[in-house]
Amino acid sequence: MLTYEKDVVPVKMTAREAHKRSVGTEEDYIKLLIDVYNFIHKEVDNRNTSIDYWIDSLYLADRVFNELVKQGYNVNLEKDMGADKVWHLSIEWEDVDLDPNKKYILPMEGTEEHGCPGETTQGYAYKNRRGIWTICHVFGAGGIMDERVVTAKDIEEAPEWVKAIEPVEVEG
Secondary structure: OOOOOOOOOOOOOOHHHHHHHHHOOHHHHHHHHHHHHHHHHHHHHOOOOEEEEEEOOHHHHHHHHHHHHHOOOEEEEEEOOOOOOOEEEEEEOOOOOOOOOOEEEEEOOOOOEEOOOOOEEEEEEEEOOOOOEEEEEEEOHHHOOHHHOEEHHHHHOOOHHHHOOOOEEEOO
16 A cells, blocks of 8 residues: 655755765764874874774775875775775874984964064974963964973873874974
């Protein structure tokens, strides 16, 4: 027996909405990237210099791949036919040890701002007096004050977004 439901309204969505649903949300991407960085940092603590990571979405795997390449990791992305999650990321990095007795600044790439003619500021991550990681803009590297300088221990205990910044050693 067939029934007819006259109150059922067909759902319509744009192609953009359908694509968004199929590839995941920005939140999915951020959670995945944080998970990958946490896995990397755990392996760095274990003195390893590579990991393997599987992702079930090509779109998300490609976004993670591109972000890791930007951060200086050696990354390979390939289809893995034998795994439940079909996209395999091979991630390698150099063994980097920061000297705990040295001090560093954390210039943030892509944060340059141009103000008055001839004046450019650069964004730096640092731990403020209340112990909170934040960003400041400074005119030239000579404008870095002692409170903007961090130690290797600060970096080790920092949030993931800070650990992703390439530290620059300073004298003093």
